[in-house]
Amino acid sequence: MNDFPVYRVIPVLVYYGGDEVSDGYGWKAYACPFHGDRSASASVNTQDQLFNCHAGDCPKGNAVQIVMKQEGLTYGDAVIRTKQISGQVDQGPSPSQRGRGSGGSRFGGSRSGGRRWSRAGR
DSSP, X not given: OOOSOOOOHHHHHHHTTOOOOOSSOOEEEEOOTTTTOSSOOEEEETTTTEEEESSSSOOOBSHHHHHHHHHTOOHHHHHHHHHHHHOOXXXXXXXXXXXXXXXXXXXXXXXXXXXXXXXXXO
């Protein structure tokens, strides 16, 4: 399971000079904003939120990876910058993390099948 946040790639590409495209499509041709493309030498996937330029040494990958390469940032700083560029906020805990916090185990229930146990009094 992937617990990393996913940010929309199109707002990041638009920020760097790319064109707006509709969300929800697989791979489609895209004019690369990083090297003055006259024809579409790149591809963008708005379902998986990925970008790949087939020419030159352009940033590629997800939105955070693009920002990391383009601005020379660490991963943590690139996440913050990507949030600023895209206007997105984190969606909260993933479904696998919801419901934690009760029952003594990080997996949602107690480890003893409903009864609490301790080393003392075993």
